[in-house]
Amino acid sequence: MREVFIMERNRFARDGWEFIHIEGAPFDRGVSYGRLMAKEITNAIREASRLVMLQTGIEWEFLKESEISILHKWKEHLCRKPYKEFMEEMQGMVQGVRQVIPDCPVTLDDLILWNGYEELTGSWIPNAAPELYDSLDVQHGIRHAGGRTLKRFPSGAGDHCSAFIATGTYTTDGRIVMAHNRFTPYENSNYMNVVVDLAPAEGNHFLMQSCPGYIHSLSDFYEIRVGEGRGLMITETTIGGFNAYDCDGAPEFARIRRAVQYAECLDEFVELFWEDNNGGYANTWLAGDIETGEIMRFEAGLKFYHIDRTSDGYYAGFNAPLDPRIRNLECENSGFADIRRHQGARQVRLPWLLEEYKGRIDNLAAQEILADHFDVYLNRENPCSRTVCAHYELDDRAYMSQPGRPVPFQPRGAVDAVTADSEDAKELSLWARWGSPCGMPFYAEEFLKKHPQFEYLREFLKDRPSRSWTRLKSDMR
Structure with a gap:
């Protein structure tokens, strides 16, 4: 077995988060x-x-x-x-x-x-x-005759988060503010509470929210140090209903890691990520240049991509693509403009909030936005699947009934929240809350008593108590 010089640093836990530093x-x-x-x-x-x-x-x-x-x-x-x-x-x-x-x-x-x-x-x-x-032609040692299934996945890829990036006159100091929460089935989110501070021997030093054993983020939330006062901020929201895929391309987790570790500007990020594209885990990427204050929306499909850039404004992510080529040719049932669905509802609500907070957007405002419970379909406060802080577990889905979409009271919703501004990113720090962005707790036993149809998930459902916002920083080891 090869001998290894192990450059280990501290690992610590704080407010539900596990923070590690690795390098070399x-x-x-x-x-x-x-x-x-x-x-x-x-x-x-x-x-x-x-x-x-x-x-x-x-x-x-x-x-x-x-x-x-x-x-x-x-x-x-x-x-x-x-x-x-x-x-x-x-x-x-x-x-x-x-x-x-x-x-x-x-x-x-x-x-x-x-x-x-x-x-x-x-x-x-x-x-x-x-x-x-x-x-799958052998079961219990018996080979079965041929045949085909009519099974299809008509709803396309899942959708998992709310996000925005703002700059210029929309923020308190004119610099970038970025925010993200991830909503997902609770059974899949038990290990999304890792923050990795990674200083590779070659390439950029970066900070990311991640999962144990991941070489990438998944969530995605990255801060990248390119040089003194220089770097990138990157997050995304998935493109719901995306169903184009090329098996011969490179996996998304390898492409995004390469782009994060080696891109030194927004153009290089796009170039490195798009190379060997396979359409896997398709996203609307929101990125910003710390030095210039310029931000970008990069909708990445399989054959098509679209880029918007500004130094004064915002971009919001709500799981539906704006590019009509991606939406019509590479997606099915994307939820675009349907305010009964979380995509259409947040396509309306996030811009409302960003305009309301114009000139006042900082980390605190970003945290309030991520915790928002206003339902634009019912026009009232109503924590549910349609709100920025998603709570499917409280939603009877009375206005939705589509095969392949979340069912009433599904244990799913916003499981975390992360924010940062340019100054945070320069020093590789971020603000994070593990659990619902609004602080509402979830208790598995109580939930299962009310909704026994989800008993089959018992072993995977964990309590999610209310936790505080905490600051995590590269040099805290």
């Missing part, structure tokens, strides 16, 4: 990461392996072993430049985990599938459903 060459920083978070990486992958079967009907081991699995394509990309260092980093993570838990069953394949879980379940499996079904 790819394999070495991976070992450090694996050692620091061995238990969490192991538990997160174990949970994901159970959830993938529950949510798709496909077994985790099948995804590792089947010849048709997208895993093999992903590994081909990760074995070549410019992504090879990320494969080495994950190899180091596996070794680091095993140094702490010698009999840990986690493999490199597990870690790659875990990093691509969102793309795996939201992009590849929906597109590969007929082929997957055809390949």
Whole structure:
């Protein structure tokens, strides 16, 4: 076994968040990461392996072993430049985990599938459903006759967050303010509470919200230091209903990590991210240049992308694309302009709020915006699936009934909130709240008594008590 110089730094917990610092060459920083978070990486992958079967009907081991699995394509990309260092980093993570838990069953394949879980379940499996079904021809040792399934995933990719970025006359000091909350099924969000301070041997030093064992953010929230007083701020919202996918492209988690680690300006971010694009986990990216104050909206589909830029204004993310090519040719059932749905409702509400706070937007205002409970469809305060601070668990979905969309009282909603301004980003710091952005608690046992139809999720539903906003910073180790 190769000897490794492990440059470990502090790991600490604060207000529900786990903060770690790693640095160095790819394999070495991976070992450090694996050692620091061995238990969490192991538990997160174990949970994901159970959830993938529950949510798709496909077994985790099948995804590792089947010849048709997208895993093999992903590994081909990760074995070549410019992504090879990320494969080495994950190899180091596996070794680091095993140094702490010698009999840990986690493999490199597990870690790659875990990093691509969102793309795996939201992009590849929906597109590969007929082929997957055809390949499942043996059950209990008995080979079955041929046949095809009519199963389709007509709603397209899921949608997961609210976000905005503002600059110029909209903020208190003319500099950038960025904010994001992620709403997702509660069973999938138990490990989204990691903040990684990563200083690679080559490329940019950056801070990101992440998950145990991830080489990327997923949420996504990045602050990037390019030089003294220079850097980028990046977040996104997913494009709901997106259903275009190219199995031959590089996985999104590798492309975004490369762009974050090596882009020095907004143009380079677009160029690096778009190279080898596969349409996986398609997003509307919101990014800003700390030095110039310029911000950008980058809607990235599969064949199409669209960019808007300004030095005085804002861009809001609400899970529906504005580009008509992406919306009409690469999406299905996107929710665009339908204020009964969270996409259309927040397409209205977020601009209202940003105009209302014009000239006063700072971290505190951003935190208030992320906690907003105004329902534009019913025109009143009503925490539900349509509000910026989403609460599907309180929503009877009386005005919606669509196959493939969230059902009444689904345990899903905003699970965190993160904000930062330019000064925060310069020093790689951010403000974060783990749990609902408004502070409303969620208690699993109480919820299941009211809604026993979700008993099948019991093992995955965790209490989410009310927590405070906290500041996390690169040099806190």
